[in-house]
Amino acid sequence: MRDPEWWKSAVVYQIYPRSFADSDGDGVGDLRGIIDRLDHLVALGVDVIWLSPIYRSPQDDNGYDISDYEDVDPSFGTLEDIDALIAAVHERGMKLVMDLVVNHTSDEHAWFEESRSGTDSPKRDWYWWRPPREGHEGGTPGAEPTNWESFFSGSTWEWDAATGEYYLHLFSRKQPDLNWENPEVRQAVYAMMRWWVDRGVDGFRMDVINLVSKELRPDGSLPDGVVRSGRFGDGSPYYTAGPRIHEFLAEMHAEALADKALLTVGEMPGVTIEQARAFTDPARREVNMVFTFEHMGLDHGPGGKWDQRPLRLTDLKANLAAWQEGLADVGWNSLYWNNHDQPRIVSRFGDDSPEHRVTSAKTLGTVLHMLRGTPYVYQGEELGMTNVDFRRIEEFRDVETLNHYRHALGDGASPEALLAGIRPVSRDNARTPMQWDASANAGFTTGEPWIAVNPNHTEINAEAARADAGSVFHHYRRLIEVRRAHDVVVHGDFALLLPGDEQVFAYTRSLDGQTLLVVANMSGEPADVELEGQADHLAGEVLLSTHDDGAPAEGERVRLAPWESRVLLRR
């Protein structure tokens, strides 16, 4: 029987199938392409693969709009291909976690097509249908049942003239929200989850799972949100970690996950540390860990993600430390910089200039992977892949980006200002094809890629990285080896050092008399560091360093080169 908490010492690698490897030359990544590239992951040393959605989908949100949960989208392959992938992953001693997207389906799902067929449909109540606001004509601005703004711009309500009602969609209009108040919906989701577990999957990443419980008034209506600008309000207090969320997750666990030692991670926009302690408390049997968004919002200005501000290192250290301390005695952290929704971390919190890209990417990996929690590596992060330099809106593909551009343009913003806000943060920065080698299209496809390949693939690619002992790839491989070799990385107590220092990130991990010291210069300038009381630890065994020729420590003092980091162990 598998250790029920095996996922605490695991390292997870996220594959965005659309952009990973294309085996049939149609320009879109697919399952056979992943099978062909599994040995890259074996060489890296990861334990688990999290596969972004591969289910049948119109691809309005690149698969996060599912039209059949129990089929594979033809662009990715067939059910036989996913079975072959599961077998190939297991043969290599790894595990496969699927992406569970059940806050919403596609509007082309049979469930929704039946639901929208008439107000008397047996599945009408599987989704959120509401009449126009009192005194308003359906389909006119202001007639929406609530004033909520969608994550993807505009209203969260779409008018359906055929039945004279609106349906709710927190994301795109092609992603109608499922009504989790309806037990039939929940049981259908659990049955589908059991179907995939029986097929051999080892767990689920649960897409915006903390949004499935909405807060209803006694009369079944949904309240308006506070309007801060424009005509839409913030509905998030009424759908984030709603009143029945713990009941639903405990029920899901009992119905589909119990006693199977699966990895479950809930993606939870807006989740707090207090809430995460409850969601990940093993005694509650809900989820193993959550993805928080707090550290991913520290460089957002008043205008949100499109209004990016420079990161303050002390804010980042304080937030990461708060989550380390907050979940020290109960629950578990996930650890991530990147995923398919976030810009590339080396361009965002590091420095992707030729001088500092490799070192800053290594140091970002070090300060994350030595924390307490389960690390997630997003495809290309292990290569130090960077944001892409798209100049025209026509180069972008992401529905969130394109909706934002269209809506803001309609509200009078200038295309130049919009593009300036979009370029550094668009989700497409993470979705340009995986860079395998320096050949045409980076070895991703022999066809026309669905999104442009980053031209820097000629220097930044897996083939070059694996041949270079000093590459980001081999640094990530060594980080995983250090985690495997030293229990203090998985279980050690965390203590932040130098909380007020805007240049250096330093902390210790302690277990059974052993102390791991991580010291990192998070800047492009040399750093003179004084670590009070850490002379012994600074003199410890160097487990991993970005600079073989780093200056020796002198007692409690050490001088770090730009973006230099060290991991030292004192036994």
Ligand code: TEU
């Ligand atoms: O993302 C949820 C989510 O909150 C993100 O959309 C985030 O708000 C935004 O991307 C930040 O820029 C999940 C999936 O990861 C995302 O790819 C989907 O688009 C979304 O849910 C809807 O399924």
